[in-house]
Amino acid sequence: WPFYAPLIFQINKLKREKNAVILAHNYQTPQIFFGVADIVGDSLQLAIEATKVEADTIVQCGVHFMAETSKLLNPSKTVLIPDSRAGCSLASSITAEDVLAMRAQYPGVPVVTYVNSSAAVKAVTDVCCTSSNALAIVEAVEGDTVMMIPDQYLAQNTAKKTKKKIVTWAGACEVHETFTADDIAELRAAYPGAKIIAHPECPPEVIDAVDFAGSTSGMIDWVKTERPAKVVMVTECSMSDNVAAETEGVAFLRGCNICPHMKRINLENILWSLHTGTEEVTIPQELMAPARAAVEKMIGFST
Ligand code: 13P
Ligand code: SF4
Incomplete structure (x- = not known):
């Protein structure tokens, strides 16, 4: 965190100067999620929030389709994505x-x-x-x-x-399709008593074997409400890092994959994006x- 502090400070300052807001998906890293985001959420929540933005500029910290959705829903705003190569295998x-x-x-x-x-x-x-x-x-x-x-x-x-x-x-x-029912069985054997929850982009055999399945915010809310002693979030790795910061007493065990597209967004390119007004998302x-x-x-x- 001390290493991130100057970047976080600069981004928040520039955000005010440029009348911009940062919309960040739940898969963004804690330094983005807690340090610079104005609004966080799952895809549906971010889409709904995009309709309400009054600032001149939206910086979308997520993948390209999320930035396109913001532009579709609030076309008079400038929508920026810090790295337009942040795609999605779907x-x-x-x-x-x-x-x-x-x-x-x-x-x-x-x-x-x-x-x-x-x-x-x-x-x-x-x-x-x-x-x-x-x-x-x-x-x-x-x-x-x-x-x-x-x-x-x-x-x-x-x-x-x-x-x-x-x-x-x-x-x-590509992040969720690799999980298997055998992975869930191995997690159950390795972590007796731990709750296992997954995103519905996982194959049905995985969803059948877990304790709860829901959207990224659905999973976060489940952990905040149920407060299990131990939990594995079978999804993108930043999810556990973000929820862990807000759920003292819950032990988060690893059973996640990294989304390389979500991870293209970082503090450096957010700052650059705000500074230069790039990369602007347009729709024909x-x-x-x-x-x-x-x-x-x-x-x-x-x-
Ligand atoms: P959510 O709508 O659940 O946030 O999912 C988006 C996503 O890309 C999951 O991989
Ligand atoms: Fe797309 Fe990444 Fe979400 Fe998978 S985790 S659906 S690749 S954005």
Whole structure:
């Protein structure tokens, strides 16, 4: 922390001078999460908060699709991402052309797209969803068959809770797809009595074996409410670091992976981003209205 202090000081000073706010995802490192963020949350919370920003500039500390979502929802603001290479294996797994081909194959079937997708894919979508509202959105759309793209595991995990038929796409999160039921069994053997909780981007065999599954904020709230003596958060590693700072008495055991995309954002490039006004996130004009409609429809179903 002493090493970070000058950077944190500079960022917070520049933020005020430039009338900027920092929106940070729960996977950002503690120095970002606690040191410079104005608003933290999961994807849905950040999207909702983006609609309320009055400052001139949003610096999105997260991955590119999150910055695009902020721009879609509050287009008059300048949205900056400190490193535009911060992608997502789900967002890069599918193109708008792929979605149109699926639509041709399943005429009339509504398309529910995970927000972990590009603006171009959102633009050919009926409604977006996040990990916290996936089931509610699937239940809310019309019809007994739904396309749920691009995360096959979020789709399979949701399919277990609904009577609707779910058609999916073969995308996966590179951070969560590697966890297996054997990993959970090994964690249970290594840490007797520990609670194990996971993100629904994990394969169903993992979700079936854990004590709780939910969005990143869902997992944080679960730990804050349940206060288990020992817990393993089967997700991105910064989650445990951040919650640990706010939950004295809970022992956090390691069972996590790093998201290389989330970790592209650091204090140095946040400061640079504020200083130079780069890298600005823009969305082609023709995508703006349809992509925004899909995200706004989701927020309408969720609030
Ligand atoms: P949440 O919406 O649960 O924060 O998930 C975003 C994400 O990218 C998880 O890998
Ligand atoms: Fe994408 Fe997975 Fe990283 Fe989340 S953790 S941003 S889903 S690659």
